Amino acid sequence: MPDLPHANRLRGGRYSQSGQIYLLTAVTHHRDPVFANWRVGRLMVDQFRQAQTEECAESLAWVVMPDHFHWLVELKNSTLPALMLATKSCSARAVNASLKRSGPLWQRGFHDRAIRREDDLQAVARYIVANPLRAGLVRRVHDYPLWDSKWL
Template structure:
Protein backbone atom coordinates (compact mmCIF):
# COMPACT_ATOMS: atom_id res chain seq x y z
CA UNK A 1 0.00 0.00 0.00
CA UNK A 2 1.60 3.30 -1.03
CA UNK A 3 1.89 6.01 1.58
CA UNK A 4 1.62 9.72 0.81
CA UNK A 5 4.99 11.41 0.70
CA UNK A 6 3.74 14.35 2.72
CA UNK A 7 0.99 14.63 5.30
CA UNK A 8 -1.71 17.17 4.40
CA UNK A 9 -0.94 19.20 7.51
CA UNK A 10 -2.94 21.41 9.83
CA UNK A 11 -4.52 23.47 7.07
CA UNK A 12 -6.73 20.52 6.15
CA UNK A 13 -8.04 20.45 9.72
CA UNK A 14 -9.32 24.03 9.36
CA UNK A 15 -11.21 23.33 6.12
CA UNK A 16 -14.89 23.96 6.64
CA UNK A 17 -14.36 25.44 10.10
CA UNK A 18 -15.71 28.89 10.82
CA UNK A 19 -14.95 31.08 13.79
CA UNK A 20 -17.85 32.77 15.55
CA UNK A 21 -17.84 36.48 16.41
CA UNK A 22 -17.93 36.95 20.19
CA UNK A 23 -16.80 33.38 20.88
CA UNK A 24 -13.82 32.78 23.16
CA UNK A 25 -11.00 30.60 21.81
CA UNK A 26 -7.99 29.03 23.48
CA UNK A 27 -5.15 29.32 20.95
CA UNK A 28 -1.78 27.56 21.03
CA UNK A 29 0.91 28.65 18.60
CA UNK A 30 4.30 26.93 18.56
CA UNK A 31 7.61 28.24 17.35
CA UNK A 32 9.26 26.92 14.20
CA UNK A 33 10.59 23.42 14.96
CA UNK A 34 9.73 24.00 18.64
CA UNK A 35 12.85 26.12 19.09
CA UNK A 36 13.08 27.96 22.42
CA UNK A 37 12.85 31.39 20.76
CA UNK A 38 11.32 32.93 23.89
CA UNK A 39 13.74 31.26 26.31
CA UNK A 40 15.75 34.47 26.51
CA UNK A 41 14.29 37.33 28.52
CA UNK A 42 15.04 39.84 25.74
CA UNK A 43 12.98 38.01 23.12
CA UNK A 44 10.22 37.15 25.60
CA UNK A 45 9.80 40.82 26.58
CA UNK A 46 9.73 41.91 22.94
CA UNK A 47 7.11 39.30 22.08
CA UNK A 48 4.88 40.24 25.02
CA UNK A 49 5.18 43.91 24.13
CA UNK A 50 4.05 43.17 20.58
CA UNK A 51 1.00 41.02 21.22
CA UNK A 52 -0.35 43.07 24.11
CA UNK A 53 -0.61 46.27 22.06
CA UNK A 54 -4.26 47.22 21.45
CA UNK A 55 -3.74 47.66 17.70
CA UNK A 56 -2.40 44.11 17.47
CA UNK A 57 -5.68 42.72 18.77
CA UNK A 58 -7.92 44.75 16.49
CA UNK A 59 -11.54 44.05 17.47
CA UNK A 60 -10.59 40.97 19.50
CA UNK A 61 -9.85 41.00 23.23
CA UNK A 62 -6.91 39.18 24.79
CA UNK A 63 -8.36 37.73 28.01
CA UNK A 64 -5.36 35.74 29.23
CA UNK A 65 -2.01 34.64 27.89
CA UNK A 66 1.22 32.92 28.78
CA UNK A 67 4.49 32.87 26.88
CA UNK A 68 6.51 29.66 27.07
CA UNK A 69 10.01 29.13 25.63
CA UNK A 70 8.67 27.40 22.50
CA UNK A 71 5.00 28.35 22.32
CA UNK A 72 2.33 30.79 23.42
CA UNK A 73 -1.22 30.31 24.71
CA UNK A 74 -3.77 33.05 24.10
CA UNK A 75 -7.33 33.13 25.41
CA UNK A 76 -9.05 35.43 22.92
CA UNK A 77 -12.59 36.72 22.57
CA UNK A 78 -13.25 37.48 18.93
CA UNK A 79 -14.77 40.67 17.64
CA UNK A 80 -15.98 40.67 14.04
CA UNK A 81 -12.81 39.34 12.41
CA UNK A 82 -12.18 35.66 11.71
CA UNK A 83 -9.89 33.82 14.11
CA UNK A 84 -7.32 33.08 11.40
CA UNK A 85 -6.89 36.80 10.70
CA UNK A 86 -6.46 37.68 14.39
CA UNK A 87 -3.86 34.94 14.92
CA UNK A 88 -2.00 35.89 11.72
CA UNK A 89 -1.84 39.54 12.84
CA UNK A 90 -0.59 38.57 16.31
CA UNK A 91 2.11 36.31 14.87
CA UNK A 92 3.17 38.99 12.37
CA UNK A 93 3.33 41.65 15.09
CA UNK A 94 5.59 39.49 17.26
CA UNK A 95 7.79 38.64 14.26
CA UNK A 96 8.24 42.33 13.37
CA UNK A 97 9.04 43.24 16.95
CA UNK A 98 11.62 40.46 17.31
CA UNK A 99 13.33 41.39 14.06
CA UNK A 100 13.55 45.06 15.15
CA UNK A 101 14.37 44.85 18.85
CA UNK A 102 15.90 41.41 19.36
CA UNK A 103 18.48 39.76 17.13
CA UNK A 104 16.20 37.04 15.77
CA UNK A 105 17.00 36.28 12.16
CA UNK A 106 15.47 32.83 11.71
CA UNK A 107 11.86 31.86 11.15
CA UNK A 108 9.86 32.34 14.35
CA UNK A 109 6.49 30.61 14.08
CA UNK A 110 5.23 27.24 12.96
CA UNK A 111 2.74 27.58 10.13
CA UNK A 112 -0.36 26.32 11.90
CA UNK A 113 -2.01 26.89 15.26
CA UNK A 114 -4.32 24.89 17.50
CA UNK A 115 -7.62 26.35 18.63
CA UNK A 116 -10.39 25.23 20.92
CA UNK A 117 -13.67 27.09 21.19
CA UNK A 118 -14.69 27.62 24.80
CA UNK A 119 -18.29 26.60 25.28
CA UNK A 120 -20.38 29.44 26.64
CA UNK A 121 -21.23 27.57 29.83
CA UNK A 122 -17.59 26.87 30.59
CA UNK A 123 -15.95 28.95 33.28
CA UNK A 124 -13.62 31.33 31.46
CA UNK A 125 -11.63 31.91 34.61
CA UNK A 126 -10.91 28.16 34.78
CA UNK A 127 -9.63 28.32 31.20
CA UNK A 128 -7.52 31.36 32.11
CA UNK A 129 -6.10 29.54 35.16
CA UNK A 130 -5.20 26.63 32.89
CA UNK A 131 -3.40 29.02 30.52
CA UNK A 132 -1.37 30.93 33.10
CA UNK A 133 -0.48 27.80 35.12
CA UNK A 134 1.32 26.30 32.11
CA UNK A 135 4.83 27.26 33.37
CA UNK A 136 4.06 25.59 36.72
CA UNK A 137 3.02 22.34 35.03
CA UNK A 138 6.10 22.48 32.80
CA UNK A 139 8.38 22.91 35.82
CA UNK A 140 9.68 26.30 34.66
CA UNK A 141 8.81 27.96 37.97
CA UNK A 142 7.48 27.07 41.42
CA UNK A 143 5.05 30.01 41.65
CA UNK A 144 3.36 32.27 39.11
CA UNK A 145 5.06 35.28 40.70
CA UNK A 146 8.40 33.89 39.45
CA UNK A 147 7.27 34.14 35.81
CA UNK A 148 6.60 37.63 34.40
CA UNK A 149 5.38 36.41 31.00
CA UNK A 150 1.64 36.01 31.57
CA UNK A 151 -1.46 38.06 32.27
CA UNK A 152 -5.22 37.79 32.66
CA UNK A 153 -7.92 40.46 32.55
CA UNK A 154 -9.32 39.17 35.84
CA UNK A 155 -6.29 40.22 37.92
CA UNK A 156 -7.37 42.46 40.73
CA UNK A 157 -11.01 41.39 40.63
CA UNK A 158 -12.57 39.84 43.70
Template sequence: MNHPLGYQALRRGRVSMPGQVYLLTTVVAYRRPLFRNIDLARSICRSVHNPRTWGDAELLCWVLMPDHWHGLVSLGPNDGLATVMNRFKSVTAKGIRCTLSTLVWDRGFHDHALRHDEDRRHVARYIVANPLRAGLVSNVLDYPYWNCVWL
Protein backbone atom coordinates in the same frame (compact mmCIF):
# COMPACT_ATOMS: atom_id res chain seq x y z
CA MET B 1 -11.16 6.06 11.41
CA ASN B 2 -8.33 7.91 9.66
CA HIS B 3 -7.45 11.36 11.01
CA PRO B 4 -5.72 13.73 8.60
CA LEU B 5 -2.53 15.21 9.95
CA GLY B 6 -0.88 18.57 9.53
CA TYR B 7 -1.94 22.09 8.73
CA GLN B 8 -5.03 21.11 6.70
CA ALA B 9 -6.38 19.12 9.66
CA LEU B 10 -6.10 22.18 11.92
CA ARG B 11 -8.27 24.21 9.55
CA ARG B 12 -10.93 21.57 8.94
CA GLY B 13 -14.17 22.51 10.65
CA ARG B 14 -12.82 25.84 11.91
CA VAL B 15 -15.55 28.41 12.43
CA SER B 16 -15.06 32.04 13.46
CA MET B 17 -18.01 33.39 15.44
CA PRO B 18 -18.12 37.01 16.63
CA GLY B 19 -18.32 37.21 20.42
CA GLN B 20 -17.07 33.64 20.81
CA VAL B 21 -14.16 33.04 23.19
CA TYR B 22 -11.37 30.79 21.90
CA LEU B 23 -8.39 29.13 23.51
CA LEU B 24 -5.64 29.59 20.93
CA THR B 25 -2.23 27.96 20.73
CA THR B 26 0.61 28.53 18.31
CA VAL B 27 4.11 27.09 18.38
CA VAL B 28 7.52 28.39 17.47
CA ALA B 29 8.78 27.07 14.13
CA TYR B 30 10.54 23.74 14.65
CA ARG B 31 9.55 23.95 18.37
CA ARG B 32 12.77 25.84 19.11
CA PRO B 33 12.78 27.32 22.64
CA LEU B 34 13.36 30.87 21.31
CA PHE B 35 11.75 32.54 24.28
CA ARG B 36 14.25 31.28 26.78
CA ASN B 37 16.07 34.34 25.50
CA ILE B 38 14.91 37.15 27.80
CA ASP B 39 15.24 39.89 25.18
CA LEU B 40 13.17 37.96 22.63
CA ALA B 41 10.53 37.08 25.22
CA ARG B 42 10.24 40.70 26.38
CA SER B 43 9.91 41.89 22.79
CA ILE B 44 7.08 39.41 22.17
CA CYS B 45 5.36 40.56 25.37
CA ARG B 46 5.49 44.20 24.27
CA SER B 47 3.85 43.21 20.97
CA VAL B 48 1.20 41.15 22.76
CA HIS B 49 0.20 44.27 24.71
CA ASN B 50 0.05 46.45 21.60
CA PRO B 51 -3.67 47.13 20.88
CA ARG B 52 -3.13 46.99 17.10
CA THR B 53 -2.09 43.37 17.47
CA TRP B 54 -5.70 42.38 18.22
CA GLY B 55 -7.81 44.56 15.94
CA ASP B 56 -11.39 44.23 17.16
CA ALA B 57 -10.70 41.04 19.16
CA GLU B 58 -10.16 41.16 22.91
CA LEU B 59 -7.22 39.37 24.52
CA LEU B 60 -8.40 38.05 27.89
CA CYS B 61 -5.45 35.97 29.02
CA TRP B 62 -2.13 34.74 27.65
CA VAL B 63 1.14 33.02 28.47
CA LEU B 64 4.37 32.89 26.47
CA MET B 65 6.24 29.63 26.94
CA PRO B 66 9.77 28.96 25.65
CA ASP B 67 8.47 27.30 22.46
CA HIS B 68 4.78 28.26 22.19
CA TRP B 69 2.05 30.74 23.11
CA HIS B 70 -1.44 30.26 24.56
CA GLY B 71 -4.13 32.89 24.57
CA LEU B 72 -7.78 33.30 25.46
CA VAL B 73 -9.35 35.62 22.89
CA SER B 74 -12.87 36.92 22.35
CA LEU B 75 -13.52 37.63 18.68
CA GLY B 76 -14.95 40.97 17.63
CA PRO B 77 -17.51 41.51 14.87
CA ASN B 78 -15.08 41.88 11.96
CA ASP B 79 -11.95 39.73 12.25
CA GLY B 80 -12.03 35.95 12.06
CA LEU B 81 -9.65 33.54 13.80
CA ALA B 82 -7.22 33.35 10.90
CA THR B 83 -7.00 37.14 10.63
CA VAL B 84 -6.46 37.55 14.37
CA MET B 85 -3.76 34.88 14.54
CA ASN B 86 -2.02 36.02 11.35
CA ARG B 87 -1.89 39.57 12.70
CA PHE B 88 -0.59 38.32 16.07
CA LYS B 89 2.15 36.31 14.40
CA SER B 90 3.08 39.13 12.04
CA VAL B 91 3.27 41.86 14.68
CA THR B 92 5.18 39.73 17.18
CA ALA B 93 7.62 38.39 14.58
CA LYS B 94 8.34 41.88 13.24
CA GLY B 95 9.19 42.93 16.77
CA ILE B 96 12.09 40.48 16.93
CA ARG B 97 13.03 40.24 13.25
CA CYS B 98 15.93 42.66 13.75
CA THR B 99 17.66 40.20 16.08
CA LEU B 100 16.44 36.98 14.48
CA SER B 101 16.80 36.22 10.78
CA THR B 102 14.74 33.03 10.73
CA LEU B 103 11.09 31.99 10.83
CA VAL B 104 9.52 32.68 14.22
CA TRP B 105 6.12 30.96 14.28
CA ASP B 106 4.95 27.69 12.77
CA ARG B 107 2.39 27.95 9.98
CA GLY B 108 -0.77 26.82 11.75
CA PHE B 109 -2.46 27.26 15.10
CA HIS B 110 -4.83 25.28 17.28
CA ASP B 111 -8.16 26.68 18.41
CA HIS B 112 -10.80 25.53 20.85
CA ALA B 113 -14.11 27.40 21.06
CA LEU B 114 -15.23 27.50 24.67
CA ARG B 115 -18.64 25.98 25.25
CA HIS B 116 -21.24 27.97 27.14
CA ASP B 117 -20.74 25.78 30.21
CA GLU B 118 -16.94 26.27 30.28
CA ASP B 119 -15.80 28.79 32.87
CA ARG B 120 -13.54 31.42 31.25
CA ARG B 121 -11.69 32.04 34.51
CA HIS B 122 -11.02 28.33 34.95
CA VAL B 123 -9.53 28.20 31.43
CA ALA B 124 -7.50 31.34 32.21
CA ARG B 125 -6.10 29.67 35.36
CA TYR B 126 -5.16 26.66 33.24
CA ILE B 127 -3.36 28.94 30.76
CA VAL B 128 -1.33 30.87 33.33
CA ALA B 129 -0.43 27.65 35.17
CA ASN B 130 1.41 26.30 32.11
CA PRO B 131 4.87 27.37 33.38
CA LEU B 132 4.14 25.67 36.70
CA ARG B 133 3.09 22.41 35.02
CA ALA B 134 6.14 22.59 32.74
CA GLY B 135 8.43 22.86 35.77
CA LEU B 136 9.73 26.31 34.80
CA VAL B 137 8.76 27.83 38.16
CA SER B 138 7.48 26.65 41.52
CA ASN B 139 5.02 29.55 41.77
CA VAL B 140 3.02 31.05 38.88
CA LEU B 141 3.79 34.54 40.15
CA ASP B 142 7.51 33.91 39.55
CA TYR B 143 6.96 33.57 35.79
CA PRO B 144 7.10 36.95 34.03
CA TYR B 145 5.53 36.25 30.61
CA TRP B 146 1.77 36.18 31.11
CA ASN B 147 -1.19 38.41 31.83
CA CYS B 148 -4.91 38.11 32.48
CA VAL B 149 -7.79 40.59 32.62
CA TRP B 150 -9.08 38.99 35.83
CA LEU B 151 -6.18 40.12 38.00
Protein backbone atom coordinates in the same frame (compact mmCIF):
# COMPACT_ATOMS: atom_id res chain seq x y z
CA MET C 1 3.36 20.20 16.37
CA PRO C 2 5.35 19.14 13.33
CA ASP C 3 5.10 20.94 10.01
CA LEU C 4 2.92 18.46 8.13
CA PRO C 5 1.97 19.06 4.49
CA HIS C 6 -1.67 18.15 5.22
CA ALA C 7 -1.95 20.20 8.44
CA ASN C 8 -3.71 23.11 6.72
CA ARG C 9 -6.49 20.78 5.57
CA LEU C 10 -7.21 19.88 9.19
CA ARG C 11 -8.57 23.37 9.80
CA GLY C 12 -10.24 23.91 6.44
CA GLY C 13 -13.61 24.33 8.15
CA ARG C 14 -12.39 26.78 10.80
CA TYR C 15 -15.22 29.07 11.87
CA SER C 16 -14.75 32.53 13.41
CA GLN C 17 -17.52 34.20 15.33
CA SER C 18 -17.32 37.69 16.76
CA GLY C 19 -18.01 37.61 20.50
CA GLN C 20 -16.92 33.96 20.77
CA ILE C 21 -14.14 33.10 23.22
CA TYR C 22 -11.25 31.02 21.90
CA LEU C 23 -8.14 29.44 23.35
CA LEU C 24 -5.37 29.91 20.76
CA THR C 25 -1.99 28.19 20.71
CA ALA C 26 0.98 28.70 18.39
CA VAL C 27 4.36 26.94 18.50
CA THR C 28 7.75 28.25 17.39
CA HIS C 29 9.54 26.79 14.39
CA HIS C 30 11.32 23.58 15.43
CA ARG C 31 10.16 24.40 18.98
CA ASP C 32 13.03 26.88 19.25
CA PRO C 33 12.93 28.30 22.83
CA VAL C 34 13.27 31.88 21.57
CA PHE C 35 11.03 33.25 24.36
CA ALA C 36 13.22 31.80 27.13
CA ASN C 37 14.66 35.33 27.12
CA TRP C 38 11.88 37.31 28.80
CA ARG C 39 12.83 40.49 26.94
CA VAL C 40 12.12 38.71 23.66
CA GLY C 41 8.92 37.35 25.21
CA ARG C 42 7.79 40.91 25.86
CA LEU C 43 7.80 41.46 22.09
CA MET C 44 5.11 38.76 21.90
CA VAL C 45 3.15 40.45 24.68
CA ASP C 46 3.25 43.66 22.63
CA GLN C 47 1.41 41.84 19.86
CA PHE C 48 -1.35 40.70 22.24
CA ARG C 49 -1.75 44.31 23.33
CA GLN C 50 -1.74 45.52 19.72
CA ALA C 51 -4.61 43.16 18.87
CA GLN C 52 -6.57 44.63 21.75
CA THR C 53 -5.71 48.24 20.80
CA GLU C 54 -6.90 47.57 17.25
CA GLU C 55 -10.09 45.99 18.67
CA CYS C 56 -9.45 42.69 16.90
CA ALA C 57 -9.72 40.72 20.14
CA GLU C 58 -9.97 41.21 23.87
CA SER C 59 -7.23 39.38 25.74
CA LEU C 60 -8.65 37.49 28.71
CA ALA C 61 -5.53 35.51 29.67
CA TRP C 62 -2.22 34.55 28.10
CA VAL C 63 1.14 32.95 28.78
CA VAL C 64 4.25 33.08 26.62
CA MET C 65 6.29 29.92 27.15
CA PRO C 66 9.83 29.45 25.80
CA ASP C 67 8.59 27.78 22.59
CA HIS C 68 4.86 28.54 22.34
CA PHE C 69 2.03 30.69 23.63
CA HIS C 70 -1.51 30.18 24.85
CA TRP C 71 -3.92 33.10 24.42
CA LEU C 72 -7.52 33.22 25.65
CA VAL C 73 -9.37 35.84 23.62
CA GLU C 74 -12.81 37.11 22.89
CA LEU C 75 -12.86 37.67 19.15
CA LYS C 76 -13.97 41.17 18.14
CA ASN C 77 -13.48 42.78 14.72
CA SER C 78 -11.44 40.05 13.07
CA THR C 79 -11.41 36.41 12.08
CA LEU C 80 -9.22 33.77 13.73
CA PRO C 81 -6.97 33.39 10.67
CA ALA C 82 -6.57 37.18 10.27
CA LEU C 83 -5.87 37.67 14.00
CA MET C 84 -3.26 34.92 14.09
CA LEU C 85 -1.66 35.95 10.80
CA ALA C 86 -1.20 39.51 12.06
CA THR C 87 -0.01 38.40 15.50
CA LYS C 88 2.46 35.83 14.20
CA SER C 89 3.84 37.94 11.33
CA CYS C 90 4.29 41.11 13.40
CA SER C 91 5.90 39.18 16.26
CA ALA C 92 8.23 37.39 13.82
CA ARG C 93 9.40 40.72 12.37
CA ALA C 94 9.94 42.17 15.86
CA VAL C 95 11.75 39.11 17.23
CA ASN C 96 13.92 38.65 14.14
CA ALA C 97 14.92 42.33 14.21
CA SER C 98 15.66 42.19 17.93
CA LEU C 99 17.79 39.05 17.62
CA LYS C 100 19.36 40.13 14.30
CA ARG C 101 18.20 36.93 12.65
CA SER C 102 16.03 35.93 9.72
CA GLY C 103 13.83 33.03 8.80
CA PRO C 104 10.63 31.61 10.21
CA LEU C 105 9.76 32.11 13.85
CA TRP C 106 6.53 30.09 13.89
CA GLN C 107 5.36 26.69 12.79
CA ARG C 108 2.63 26.92 10.17
CA GLY C 109 -0.91 27.06 11.45
CA PHE C 110 -2.24 27.28 14.98
CA HIS C 111 -4.58 25.43 17.29
CA ASP C 112 -7.88 26.91 18.40
CA ARG C 113 -10.61 25.73 20.72
CA ALA C 114 -13.91 27.55 21.08
CA ILE C 115 -14.87 27.90 24.72
CA ARG C 116 -18.51 27.11 25.39
CA ARG C 117 -20.36 29.56 27.60
CA GLU C 118 -20.87 26.93 30.27
CA ASP C 119 -17.13 26.39 30.58
CA ASP C 120 -15.57 28.08 33.59
CA LEU C 121 -13.45 30.83 32.02
CA GLN C 122 -11.55 31.48 35.23
CA ALA C 123 -10.57 27.80 35.40
CA VAL C 124 -9.33 27.97 31.79
CA ALA C 125 -7.36 31.13 32.65
CA ARG C 126 -5.83 29.45 35.71
CA TYR C 127 -4.85 26.47 33.57
CA ILE C 128 -3.17 28.80 31.05
CA VAL C 129 -1.15 30.81 33.55
CA ALA C 130 -0.12 27.65 35.45
CA ASN C 131 1.77 26.39 32.37
CA PRO C 132 5.18 27.56 33.72
CA LEU C 133 4.50 25.64 36.96
CA ARG C 134 3.63 22.43 35.14
CA ALA C 135 6.71 22.83 32.93
CA GLY C 136 8.91 23.21 36.01
CA LEU C 137 10.11 26.68 35.02
CA VAL C 138 9.11 28.30 38.33
CA ARG C 139 7.79 27.35 41.75
CA ARG C 140 5.13 30.07 41.88
CA VAL C 141 3.13 31.59 39.02
CA HIS C 142 4.10 35.08 40.16
CA ASP C 143 7.78 34.23 39.61
CA TYR C 144 7.18 33.91 35.85
CA PRO C 145 7.24 37.25 33.97
CA LEU C 146 5.27 36.39 30.82
CA TRP C 147 1.62 35.90 31.74
CA ASP C 148 -1.49 37.87 32.53
CA SER C 149 -5.15 37.22 33.21
CA LYS C 150 -8.19 39.41 33.51
CA TRP C 151 -9.17 37.52 36.68
CA LEU C 152 -5.93 36.84 38.52
